[in-house]
Amino acid sequence: MRYRFAVRVGPYGFRVGSDWRAPVAALEHLYADYPKPRDGVANFTVRLEATRSWRRFVRPSVNIGGDWFLAEAAPLPLAHGLLAAEMGMNLQLALGGRRHLLLHASSVERDGRALLMTGESGAGKSTLSVLLAAAGWRFMGDEFALIDLDTGEVRAFPRPVSLKNAGVAAAEQAWPTATFGPWLRGTPKGDIRHMVPPSDDLARMDEPARPALLLFPRFGSPDEVRKVPRSEAFVRLTQASTNYTALGWRGFESLVRLVKAVPALAVDYPDGASGVAAVERLWSAL
Amino acid sequence: MYRAEPLSSLLIEPLDELTAVYHRASGITHLLGQPAPELLHALQEPATADDLLARLGREFDLADAHRDALLARLDELVTAGLVRTA
């Protein structure tokens, strides 16, 4: 394809081909500190293509293609090309990853042990992971946690964090020195901006961590902690996994091992600061 | 006659009051409550529903009222493909 970009995030390499220069330039800026795919061969391909060849110039509209795609995915305007690339990369991993159990979860690490946070969109797992990283935890990822099928360890997948509207100001305050992507105004999910995780955490992206605690956070309710039975954690994690069934018995064994190894707690918290305090409290009680 | 899938084709992991079962032949995960895991073990040898009731009756204290419930569980296991009828 005309413009190309390649990057490695944790264990997986991606290549992005684009009909336009702009999305690739944005990716190069955002991923400047990331390594390249191992052996020069990416695991996954994303294509940003004009819907028709003349649409490369006239009201350009980005079709998101790749090894895996969803038939109903609608194109995005070229101004949101970076978002299109990020969505495409997420989708490739979600549907194509086979070496790890993929959990739609955020993760942070301390002392070689990982905290996993999963829950529905809006539960605050992403925000919490950013706040915890600002409080000294290592940021491992806010979208996918990768459970190694052989070792049961958590592998980092520290993609740039996609921040929305007010979240951007909070992140800028927490991380004044961080690298930010361009403002993407008026996307279907509002005004968004990507933040690159701290460079120390990127440098450690290949360091795994042993899972120690599984949280199901819920934002906006009064402080409350409830123990989650193993069977409930098991079912909720099968639902939070994009590749559980595709992995067969190895997915089953990994998930059983995980829910047996770590305590699972549902945590309600009214605001970010109480969320961080609750996590610190539960962590020190382990 | 009822017969359960062979144990070699099942991964059975008790979690709490529920048991996770992975069925290798189908690639499907089931979450079973009692007495379904017990039925899978008891039906490694083929049996009629009456045999099965007698067999389980020796191990557990079964009242007549349990018969219908047991048959209902058995039907669910057949639908799930974990038990076959022949």
Next chain:
Amino acid sequence: MKAAHLLVRALREPQSVADLDASGWQDLIGVARAEQLVGTLAQRLDGLTLPDAVRAILADATVTTEQGRVAALWEAEMVRRALAPVGCPVVLLKGTAFVAAGLAAGRGRSVGDTDILVPRAALPDVERALLAAGWEWVKPDPYDDAYYRRWMHELPPLIHRERDRIVDVHHTILPLTARIRPDANALIADAVPLGNGLSVLSPADMICHAAAHLFADGDLSGGLRNLWDIHCLLDEEFGTDGLEQRAARHGLRSAVLRAARLAYDLFGTPIPGGWRVRDGLDPLFRRRLLARDGWGRGARRATRFGFYVRSHAIRMPPAMLARHLWTKWRRG
């Protein structure tokens, strides 16, 4: 070398990958994925010295096809159990048949929907039995339904409400709109039992069906995989004895001979000398089969051509969560 040629060469002579550099590998994997041949490629390259990254990618592909094999065999077994009371022959078709019969064409092959062939007279009973056993119509659109029943060679697709798998019930192997009418009774009468209550087509019929399938989709999309199936059936399994006569009986002689010529041309499949004639259209088909580039892009639709006009909705593997997340990534 063009990406599609890299794939053909790697399948034909696995050792040839020794000269690939990183971009060659990337192209090979890109085109193999797009042609749904990456699992087959993984099997062909098994045991060779490969770059670590490539080995990992091919291992992932094998996990995928292996799990697909398990699901396909189980679905066939579920269909068998559901249809046992009907008492009619049930013949597995395409990928499920290759896998169930342990054929070379099934090694590493991705298997999607379950395709079965039953006698036309048994269709109403088959339909009832499947609906009673948890399958339901994919699209409840009466126009579609009437269209399928009147013109197609299969029932409207049925999906199982719990396992989320589609079964296509055929009563012959080409749409009734096609000029060519295969002998459906002969297909069923000569099917080979697998010993578990299911059958597969006889060797010659299996090749006839694969050839019909190759050319049935107007744009030959996914054609390389179909052609590889045909290569395996001819080369590793059945040969060409009696094939021409059988193909003629189904009205598929020219399709089978063209498929055989293309397989010989691309994969070196052994075929009788008398079949290796020059045909003015072959280069067009060949170009079409090799249209894919290293980014997995096919040729533009404008250059489509074909034997029969036929279209099918694109069916995606079940990806509920991915779909949900997609909406979230987009809308927040």
